[in-house]
Amino acid sequence: MKGIITWFADNHVAANLLMALIIVAGIMGLLSMKVEIFPEVSLDTISITVEYPGASPSEVEEGVIKKIEDQVAGLAGIKEITARAQEGLATVIIEVEKxxxxxxxxxxxxxxxxxxxxxPEEAERPVVREVTRVHMVISLAVYGYSDESTLKEIARQIKERITNLPGITLAELSGVRAREIHVEIPAENLRRYSLTLGMVAEAIRNSSLDLPAGRIKTESREILLRAKGRRYYAQDYAQIPIIVRPDGSKVTLGDIATLKEGFQDVDISARFQGLPAVIINVYRIADQNALDVANKVFEFLEEIRPSLPKGVFVATYQDRSKNLRSRISLLVKNMSYGFVLVSLLLGLFLDAGLAFWVALGIPISFLGGIMLLPHLDVSINMISLFAFIMVLGIVVDDAIIVGENIFRKRASVGDPLRASIDGALEVGRPVVFAVLTTVAAFWPLLLGTGTMGKFMRNIPMVVIVVLMGSLVESLLILPSHLAICRVR
Structure with missing residues (x-):
């Protein structure tokens, strides 16, 4: 340690280059960090979904689920496999060993x-993905004096326009009931056409499917064909043929039944300012910036409000980006106060030049830590910002101890370079051990397992790298600056 401290104190260009490197790399790291509300963590789960249009749950189990389970059961690292078969869909969940x-x-x-x-030929291509927890950035309320169906349709259109905005790909509706088509068939119509409810249900099921229709290979690419048959509205269902006679005439569902559009009979509702509402939740995923997502949604709201139907309104229901902005503002404010207070107090009792270089250790230490955080998969979020605010109170301690000791040495030794080297060496080992004891206090948080362990690892990561940056600044950069600094 003695050799490197002495070399940097005597080589001012090297110390300044190191400081410049930390500043530039820190700024680049800051610009490359993801901005999110909370850390996006893996749930140690792998999901496999396969669409099998028109298949019953038993067919899904036999044709898809059992084959998947048999194929992956022997892989190492699997803790548990659970599966669910439902009409037209197979879902297999793999829980991974810790x-x-x-x-x-x-x-x-x-x-x-x-x-x-x-x-089965009708089965779609399996979708295999890692399950991660995504966090909502902002939610909107579409509310007013219209009926449930109108509000839902307007909310759906707004949601689609939001997901078409650059940088936003995921938004969901909540507080709404799923649409249903109610089919009422008089018993006399069933008798008249010699039908049963099962026969009608089968005809409806077979006539409302999206089915793969094969592939066409060209010289440049392969084209997938698909028969689009799914129906969404009552008038579409009314055209479904139930009976086709030899002469080509048909008896449609509309001929034997009354069809009405409605919603599932479940207790789901949302209200905003005392009026019926539909909630649109907007999420940040992948490398999207949470603050950019919120800003684009706000701009979009101002754009669409004049074009909404009379009696329908849209407003912000919940804005989590506000909390993130508030914490960023608090960090910047505290850092500014710390810089000013350290400069004033050290300048008042010791020396103005010493005060400036010691206070400069605050941003340099932070940038030194920030340049490493993107490589450690740490983002700017509520948890990491809490860690930054917490470490802000101790990050300048190293520089104050080293700077004050160098100032004291200059009064007795006289030679600025000799005083800087001796002063840094004298307290270097205690400063290193002081930092290591703090690191040791936070280290157990890195050993946490499960979702919460991944969630909380941001705190020790931030604290440790910033303290390492503080150590480099106080022992390698600060002595060099104080060696050429004039002290009164």
Whole structure:
């Protein structure tokens, strides 16, 4: 340690280059960090979904689920496999062993699934993905004096326009009931046409499916064909043929039944300012910036408000980006106050030049830590900002101790360079051990497992890298600056 401290104190260009490197790398790291409300963490779960249009739950189980389970059951790292078969859809959930490399297992699962060649022809391509927790950035309320169907349709249109905005890809409706088509068939109509409810249900099911229709290979690419048959409205269902006679005439569902559009009979509702409402939740995913997402939504709201139907309104229901902005503002404010107070107090009792260089250690230490955080998969979020605010109170301690000791040495030694070297060396070891004891206090948080462990790892990561930056600044950069600083 003695050699490197002495070398940097005597080589001012090297110390300044190191400081410039930290500043530039820190700014680049800051610009490349993701901005999110809370950390996006893996749930140690892999999801496999396969659409199988028109298949019953038993057909889904036999044709899809059992084949997937047999194929992946022997892979190492799997803790538990659960599956659910429902009409037209197979879902397989793989829980991963703690500490296992989920990315590696995900690749192995994809490879294993690709080896299955006996899926039913009607089954879609399996979708294999890692399950992660995504967090809402902002939610909107579409409310007014209109009926539920109108509000839902307007909210759906707004949601689609929001997801078409650049930088926003995920938005969901909540507080709404699923649409239903109610089919009422008089018993006399069933008798007249010799029908049963099962026969009618089967005809409806077969006539409301999206089915794959094969592939066409061209010289440049392969084109997937699909027969679009799914129906969404009562008038579409009314045209479904129930009976087709030899002469080509048809008896449609509309001929034997009364169809009405409605909603599921479940207790789901949302209200805003005392009026019926539909909630639109907007999320940040992947590398999207939470603050940019919120800003684009706000701009979009101002754009669409004049074009809304009379009696329908849209407003912000919940804005989590406000909390993120508030915490960023608090960090900047506290850092500014710390810089000013350290400068004033050290300048008042010691020396103005010493005060400036010591106070400069605050931003340099932070930038020194920030340049490493993107490589440690740490983002700007509520948890990491809490850690920044917490470490702000201790990050300048190293520089104050080293700077004050160098100032004291200059009074007795006289030679600025000798005083800087001796002063830094004298307190260097205690400063290092003081930092290491703080690191040791936060280290156990890095050992946490499960979702909460991944969630909280941001705190020790931020504290440790910023303290390491403080150590580098106070022992390598500060002595060099004080060696050429004039002291009264």
């Amino acid at each position: 500490g296992w490399d989920i990315k590696k297992l995900l690749d192995e699962v994809k490879t294993s699934i690709d080896r299955i060649t006996t899926f």
